Amino acid sequence: MAKPLFDRIAIIGIGLIGSSIAHAVRAQGLARHIAIADASEAHRSEAAALKLGDSVHGDAAEAAQDADLVMLCVPLGANAAVARHIAPALKAGAIVSDVGSCKQAVIRDVAPHLPKGVHLVPGHPVAGTEHSGPKAGFAALFQNRWCILTPEAGTDAAAVEKMKALWGAFGSKVELMEPRHHDLVLAITSHVPHLIAYNIVGTADDLEAVTESEVIKYSAGGFRDFTRIAASDPTMWRDVFLNNKEAVLEMLGRFTEDLIALQRSIRWGEGEQLFNLFTRTRTIRRAIIDAGQETAAPDFGRSAQTGTAAVTDPAKPKAG
Ligand code: NAP
Numbered sequence: 001m002a003k004p005l006f007d008r009i010a011i012i013g014i015g016l017i018g019s020s021i022a023h024a025v026r027a028q029g030l031a032r033h034i035a036i037a038d039a040s041e042a043h044r045s046e047a048a049a050l051k052l053g054d055s056v057h058g059d060a061a062e063a064a065q066d067a068d069l070v071m072l073c074v075p076l077g078a079n080a081a082v083a084r085h086i087a088p089a090l091k092a093g094a095i096v097s098d099v100g101s102c103k104q105a106v107i108r109d110v111a112p113h114l115p116k117g118v119h120l121v122p123g124h125p126v127a128g129t130e131h132s133g134p135k136a137g138f139a140a141l142f143q144n145r146w147c148i149l150t151p152e153a154g155t156d157a158a159a160v161e162k163m164k165a166l167w168g169a170f171g172s173k174v175e176l177m178e179p180r181h182h183d184l185v186l187a188i189t190s191h192v193p194h195l196i197a198y199n200i201v202g203t204a205d206d207l208e209a210v211t212e213s214e215v216i217k218y219s220a221g222g223f224r225d226f227t228r229i230a231a232s233d234p235t236m237w238r239d240v241f242l243n244n245k246e247a248v249l250e251m252l253g254r255f256t257e258d259l260i261a262l263q264r265s266i267r268w269g270e271g272e273q274l275f276n277l278f279t280r281t282r283t284i285r286r287a288i289i290d291a292g293q294e295t296a297a298p299d300f301g302r303s304a305q306t307g308t309a310a311v312t313d314p315a316k317p318k319a320g
Helices: 016-028 039-049 060-064 076-089 104-113 157-169 181-207 213-217 220-230 234-243 245-267 270-291
Strands: 006-012 029-037 053-059 069-072 095-098 117-123 123-124 146-150 173-176
Touching: 006 016, 006 060, 016 029, 039 053, 053 060, 060 076, 060 123, 069 076, 076 104, 076 234, 095 104, 104 117, 104 181, 117 157, 123 157, 146 157, 157 173, 181 213, 181 220, 181 234, 181 245, 181 270, 234 245, 245 270
Parallel strands: 006 029, 006 069, 029 053, 069 095, 095 117, 146 173
Antiparallel strands: 123 146
């Protein structure tokens, strides 16, 4: 058991990511006291029943009082209001961090509210599932996954080191990145793929010539895998697209151009172009498997019994 890194950690928002952090902190003994706050009474009751923290609060400022580390684990759109509300309760020297999927927006929304002497170290665990709420969390979610920290230049070095140690103790690989670069990288690796999944499942649902029961009955690997991504939390993903607008639009522009080129290749029967692209993309898949970011199992690690990935299966992660 590691020596506690923090006396009191406050986790604001006890959903999938917040509860996974609570489990991981508890499992590794990284805090003497875990204070939990959530706006939802139902989620507070669930968190208390699951014993995710030592205290559970309806008021985020109460949880943040005397905390050495406050982790904001709420949807991106709630960060500004939460930061404004907890600011007067923060003690000097405290670290405020978060887990949001876009980083420029978090800095824009949180930094202006923090008192002098409080250190903002934004973070993004590139790990997740399509499930939400306190019951969805598990300690192994972050194991062997990347956590990207995006502190601004001049941020207290000791605070950054502490956050690196925390995520390292969760089993994550930690990388520092410029917030703008983070948002561009995640736009192409996570945000645009989610938009494509939402779009293709929506298109299939709108089709008049194909019935809904046919879509479900004949859902082959391709469509079925899109539906898993398209089942992700609507609030979280609405906020991602509203808060990473610039980078997503830039990547969508590139994507649309390439899609039109493919459309043209199909129309003109340019088999060689199609074959060459599909050969190139295969090597990317192999590289992801070689990097340990995905299973090479032909069924993508689906359980043979249930036909679906278990909620607690850390081998079937999804980046937010
Ligand atoms: P989640 O399961 O929906 O949890 C969010 C929790 O915060 C819910 O319990 C929600 O309650 C609560 N909440 C909302 N507004 C609040 C407020 N103003 N004060 C206190 N609590 C509030 O979401 P999540 O998947 O853990 O995502 C949280 C953050 O992690 C997001 O910023 C997301 O970008 C980031 N992230 C997610 C993933 C992923 O795959 N899910 C991966 C990496 C990062 P209600 O449900 O009642 O609103």
